[in-house]
Amino acid sequence: xxxxxxxxxxxxxxxxxxxxxxxxxxxxxxxxxxxxxxxxxxxxxxxxxxxxxxxxxxxxxxxxxxxxxxxxxxxxxxxxxxxxxxxxxxxxxxxxxxxxxxxxxxxxxxxxxxxxxxxxxxxxxxxxxxxxxxxxxxxxxxxxxxxxxxxxxxxxxxxxxxxxxxxxxxxxxxxxxxxxxxxxxxxxxxxxxxxxxxxxxxxxxxxxxxxxxxxxxxxxxxxxxxxxxxxxxxxxxxxxxxxxxxxxxxxxxxxxxxxxxxxxxxxxxxxxxxxxxxxxxxxxxxxxxxxxxxxxxxxxxxxxxxxxxxxxxxxxxxxxxxxxxxxxxxxxxxxxxxxxxxxxxxxxxxxxxxxxxxxxxxxxxxxxxxxxxxxxxxxxxxxxxxxxxxxxxxxxxxxxxxxxxxxxxxx
Numbered sequence: 283x284x285x286x287x288x289x290x291x292x293x294x295x296x297x298x299x300x301x302x303x304x305x306x307x308x309x310x311x312x313x314x315x316x317x318x319x320x321x322x323x324x325x326x327x328x329x330x331x332x333x334x335x336x337x338x339x340x341x342x343x344x345x346x347x348x349x350x351x352x353x354x355x356x357x358x359x360x361x362x363x364x365x366x367x368x369x370x371x372x373x374x375x376x377x378x379x380x381x382x383x384x385x386x387x388x389x390x391x392x393x394x395x396x397x398x399x400x401x402x403x404x405x406x407x408x409x410x411x412x413x414x415x416x417x418x419x420x421x422x423x424x425x426x427x428x429x430x431x432x433x434x435x436x437x438x439x440x441x442x443x444x445x446x447x448x449x450x451x452x453x454x455x456x457x458x459x460x461x462x463x464x465x466x467x468x469x470x471x472x473x474x475x476x477x478x479x480x481x482x483x484x485x486x487x488x489x490x491x492x493x494x495x496x497x498x499x500x501x502x503x504x505x506x507x508x509x510x511x512x513x514x515x516x517x518x519x520x521x522x523x524x525x526x527x528x529x530x531x532x533x534x535x536x537x538x539x540x541x542x543x544x545x546x547x548x549x550x551x552x553x554x555x556x557x558x559x560x561x562x563x564x565x566x567x568x569x570x571x572x573x574x575x576x577x578x579x580x581x582x583x584x585x586x587x588x589x590x591x592x593x594x595x596x597x598x599x600x601x602x603x604x605x606x607x608x609x610x611x612x613x614x615x616x617x618x619x620x621x622x623x624x625x626x627x628x629x630x631x632x633x634x635x636x637x638x639x640x641x642x643x644x645x646x647x648x649x650x651x652x653x654x655x656x657x658x659x660x661x662x663x664x665x666x667x668x669x670x671x672x673x674x675x676x677x678x679x680x681x682x683x684x685x686x687x688x689x690x691x692x693x
Contacts, residue, residue: 284602284618292621293450293599295537296330300625302537305329305523306420307634309427310536311546312345312408313415314442314567323367325358329419330539335408338362343408344378345417351382351401374398380405413442413565414548425637431646432532437560438552439683441676442567443669445545446538447590450599451524454535454543457589458526459613461502461518462486467588472693475582490514491613493620496636497522499650500613516652520617522636523624529651531668533586541598547586549668557685566676570669583692584670666690 284292295302306329317324318337325348326335332348334357344367350357355371362368366377368384375384380403388397406419412433418424447454457463465486473480490501499517503509519527526533531549538544553560572590574581580594581587607615624635638644664686666672672690681688 283605283607286601286603288622289599289602291625292618293452294540295451296540300629301621302329303420304621304625304628304634305537306418307425307628307637308420308523309409309416309418309424310524311414311534311548312417312536312544313546314444314565315410315413315415316442316565316567317415322362323358323360327538327542328417328544329537331404331419333406334358334360334367335415335417336362336367338366338378339364342366342378343410343415345406345408346376346378346380347404350374351376351403352385374401376403376405378405378408412548413440413567414546425639426641426644428638429644429647430527430532431648432527432530432548432550434646435550435552437558438550439560439562439680440548440550440565441680442565443547443549443570443672444567445570445572445586445590445669447535447543447545447572447593448541448598449543449594449596450540451535451537451543453596453600454545454589454593455520455524455526456614456617457592458520458533458535459491459498459500459617460610461489461500461613462610463589463592465504467592468585468693471582471588486610488514489610489612490517491616492517493616496647496649497525498613498617498620512652516650518652519649520613521649523621523634527649529653543593545586545590547668551680551684553683554685557683560683562683564679566673566679568673568676569671571671581670585668585693587670587692664688665692667693 292301295305313335323334323336326333333345334348336344339362348357350369352372352374355369357367357369360367360369363375366375366383368375373386374382377383382398382401385398388395406417407424409416409427411427416427469483484504484506486502486504488503492499498520501514501517503514521527524535531547533547536544572581580591628634666688677688677690
């Protein structure tokens with residue numbers, strides 16, 4: 283268990299906090315590029331800051347403070363120009379770097395004034411990769427945006443899925459190194475929801491946890507497998523500092539503030555051999571609901587929705603003083619201890635874990651894939667089980683790519 287002070291250190295991410303400053307040293311996915319297709323300005327809250335994300339008419343992305351630097355008008359109701367975002371209140375124009383580019387009346391009243399040079403918005407760089415928009419909110423020179431190998435895969439259908447989760451980011455991320463929850467939350471619970479008399483599935487009999495350059499691996503053997511199984515010989519990846527990688531999809535848990543998290547997934551499915559070559563023209567992005575609109579209860583039908591129930595059930599910020607950790611929690615303890623060491627190291631001027639700064643290294647960076655066969659055309663799933671609420675338009679896009687119908691109703 284942790285002390286109150288230790289728990290606060292790991293969970294507090296708002297401006298000025300040690301963990302917030304640490305996490306800001308990484309690139310974080312904050313939206314799908316397609317989110318800006320219909321409306322080029324999107325209000326967004328990240329790390330305790332109210333911001334607007336936009337794409338201007340020149341195709342440049344910007345992420346700036348939500349309130350105009352003039353008189354605090356809401357830039358979510360501004361409009362984009364060829365280069366930058368303009369406040370709808372008095373027309374001040376700001377570039378993606380936050381510099382004030384125009385002050386229409388000021389320049390009319392005082393043509394020689396350089397007042398605009400003294401005004402700027404808080405701004406953060408944004409990059410697009412594989413249908414995702416990533417932001418860097420730290421100080422100093424940003425590291426390279428990681429070029430993970432899956433982002434370069436072709437002949438597959440990709441979708442971006444987001445969910446707003448009302449709890450702290452850390453209890454979401456701890457799920458990423460907790461293999462036993464698969465047995466109970468996904469396998470056994472799903473079976474019992476179908477039939478109260480269902481037998482339990484294969485039980486975990488052995489766990490292993492290892493650290494590597496870009497995170498941690500967890501390994502497991504169940505009663506129906508042995509040490510030759512890829513989930514033991516290869517394992518699955520907790521992607522440092524707030525991600526999870528399972529071979530055919532990524533999940534990230536991006537802090538919104540101390541009590542809310544943006545869950546964002548990048549999901550890939552290879553198309554069958556007979557459908558290749560295949561080129562995806564647009565990567566859709568959609569919002570997954572987490573509550574049933576009629577009952578108000580948490581949705582239980584899909585894998586990540588089940589995970590969310592595990593996260594939010596702990597409260598907005600779980601009190602880790604009350605925990606009673608067991609053998610299945612060794613990975614969680616390893617992860618927490620690494621965070622404590624990382625915070626100390628960064629305070630002493632060292633680089634955070636897993637940062638990439640060399641261009642030669644940052645090319646199709648490989649991560650462990652235990653279930654590589656599931657990426658092949660011989661193992662295409664006809665069910666979409668990860669997130670509830672897949673829009674019909676997205677399902678039709680995926681069906682057109684795959685050449686068969688897809689059941690998105692869940693487990």
